[in-house]
Amino acid sequence: MEHYHMNLTLKVWKQKNKNEKGRFETYQVKNISSEMSFLEMFDVLNEQLVAENKEPIAFDHDCREGICGMCSMYINGRAHGPWHHTTTCQLHMREYKDGDTIVVEPWRANSFPVIKDLVVDRQAFDRIIQAGGYVSVNTGNAVDANAIPIEKHDADESFASAACIGCGACVAACPNASAMLFVSAKVSHLSLLPQGDPERKTRAMNMIHQMDKEGFGSCTNIGACEAECPKGISLENIARLNREYLGAMFDGGSQNAI
Amino acid sequence: MSWKQAFSSSVGKKIQMSLTGIFLILFLIVHCYINAQIWFGEDAFLTAAHFMGTNVVIRTIEIGLFAFLILHIVQGLSLWAKNSKRRNTRYAVKAGSQTSPWYRRSMGLLGTLILLFLIIHLSKFWGPNRFAQTFGSGELNLYELMKEEFQNVVIVVIYLLGCFALAWHLVHGVYSSMQTLGLTTHRYKTMIKNVGVAFSIIVTVIFALMPISFYMHWVN
Numbered sequence: 001m002e003h004y005h006m007n008l009t010l011k012v013w014k015q016k017n018k019n020e021k022g023r024f025e026t027y028q029v030k031n032i033s034s035e036m037s038f039l040e041m042f043d044v045l046n047e048q049l050v051a052e053n054k055e056p057i058a059f060d061h062d063c064r065e066g067i068c069g070m071c072s073m074y075i076n077g078r079a080h081g082p083w084h085h086t087t088t089c090q091l092h093m094r095e096y097k098d099g100d101t102i103v104v105e106p107w108r109a110n111s112f113p114v115i116k117d118l119v120v121d122r123q124a125f126d127r128i129i130q131a132g133g134y135v136s137v138n139t140g141n142a143v144d145a146n147a148i149p150i151e152k153h154d155a156d157e158s159f160a161s162a163a164c165i166g167c168g169a170c171v172a173a174c175p176n177a178s179a180m181l182f183v184s185a186k187v188s189h190l191s192l193l194p195q196g197d198p199e200r201k202t203r204a205m206n207m208i209h210q211m212d213k214e215g216f217g218s219c220t221n222i223g224a225c226e227a228e229c230p231k232g233i234s235l236e237n238i239a240r241l242n243r244e245y246l247g248a249m250f251d252g253g254s255q256n257a258i
Numbered sequence: 259m260s261w262k263q264a265f266s267s268s269v270g271k272k273i274q275m276s277l278t279g280i281f282l283i284l285f286l287i288v289h290c291y292i293n294a295q296i297w298f299g300e301d302a303f304l305t306a307a308h309f310m311g312t313n314v315v316i317r318t319i320e321i322g323l324f325a326f327l328i329l330h331i332v333q334g335l336s337l338w339a340k341n342s343k344r345r346n347t348r349y350a351v352k353a354g355s356q357t358s359p360w361y362r363r364s365m366g367l368l369g370t371l372i373l374l375f376l377i378i379h380l381s382k383f384w385g386p387n388r389f390a391q392t393f394g395s396g397e398l399n400l401y402e403l404m405k406e407e408f409q410n411v412v413i414v415v416i417y418l419l420g421c422f423a424l425a426w427h428l429v430h431g432v433y434s435s436m437q438t439l440g441l442t443t444h445r446y447k448t449m450i451k452n453v454g455v456a457f458s459i460i461v462t463v464i465f466a467l468m469p470i471s472f473y474m475h476w477v478n
């Protein structure tokens with residue numbers, strides 16, 4: 001594709017902190033290369049702001065290669081922008097043309113309070129993981145990871161679910177601000193494997209309980225999460241989580257839960 | 259964890275919506291079958307209506323039906339109200355139908371429309387009939403009643419709008435109830451979606467054809 005340059009108008013959400021009311025601020029950026037990533041375009045804008053002695057825009061990022069899940073931006077109504085299976089850092093400016101206006105907002109959900117500008121607090125996800133997204137292993141000699149035979153299909157499925165990077169785009173995109181896709185991915189990748197089996201009942205119960213406590217909405221099977229997930233986590237995971245929950249509900253062993 | 263706790267989590271409430279929804283779907287099949295009797299003559303319809311209105315088993319299930327219907331409505335409305343409070347600052351630009359079809363996002367609205375329709379519907383047929391059975395001179399001739407009511411074009415239009423809302427509610431409802439019970443696995447999900455769509459179309463078309471048939475004098 002041919003390389004070109006563009007001038008853009010950006011409307012970016014500015015918010016001092018969690019308690020202050022935010023507002024949109026309009027910026028002009030010039031001479032942006034079509035080969036830049038979306039975050040590089042923000043770097044250019046921030047350098048420009050610093051040079052003008054203005055405050056740069058706060059935004060989250062870390063790996064810039066689509067694996068850490070930090071780069072939360074809601075771009076023109078889409079989590080991580082319009083590209084399929086892409087994080088913001090992997091969105092490139094060739095998507096846009098000269099003269100475009102781009103509106104950039106933070107993830108919006110009460111459970112993800114804004115820390116500053118486009119940066120949100122996603123610790124609610126950590127607390128959900130702490131509630132059950134683990135396997136307990138006895139101490140002693142390290143066990144050979146390949147000692148237990150696992151069916152290829154299950155291993156692949158588990159691996160696909162484990163691809164979830166905890167970015168929170170599912171919550172951001174969901175009209176109910178539900179975290180079911182995230183929780184279902186985390187429950188799935190463990191419960192599909194023999195190592196995850198002993199704790200599966202309490203895991204599903206406790207993680208869902210924590211999810212509710214964090215104030216995420218209820219899933220109504222809309223599917224916007226699946227459409228926006230950068231890692232292709234499918235609704236089949238939510239179906240599996242529902243099965244895990246039903247299984248735990250009818251099982252006496254789940255008394256340990258909650 | 260107690261049963262009460264199990265049913266009151268967000269997933270537990272989904273399960274309540276799913277199970278009551280499936281019961282209501284089964285009811286629709288029976289209702290649809292009875293309605294279809296109008297095309298086999300007045301006697302066929304009245305026999306079926308008499309059975310449904312007087313059989314003791316059916317009348318007992320009717321109580322359960324109302325209980326489930328109310329549970330479905332109350333739970334649905336409370337879900338709708340709670341979910342709309344999960345995002346206090348709204349997005350300036352919304353994804354809309356880029357990421358999900360409108361009817362999946364409008365179950366509360368469609369459900370409310372169905373509820374309004376249902377109030378009109380029950381006050382026209384079920385209500386007067388049960389009243390006459392209990393306090394009056396016995397069962398009403400529902401066939402004659404329909405013939406009369408469906409001469410009014412306003413009523414016919416209200417019924418068609420009710421069917422429209424029902425169709426879209428069912429398109430998502432059938433699939434959604436199965437997803438909540440975890441049945442939409444890789445193997446079955448496409449089949450379940452397609453069956454859901456086919457079911458919604460067939461049921462609502464049969465329902466919609468009834469007022470039309472009376473209005474157009476296709477049946478007498």
Ligand code: SF4
Nearest residue numbers: 164165167168170229
């Ligand atoms: S399920 Fe997808 S959208 Fe949700 S947190 Fe995981 S990777 Fe992000």
Ligand code: FES
Nearest residue numbers: 064068069071089
């Ligand atoms: S910065 Fe790590 S995924 Fe985008």
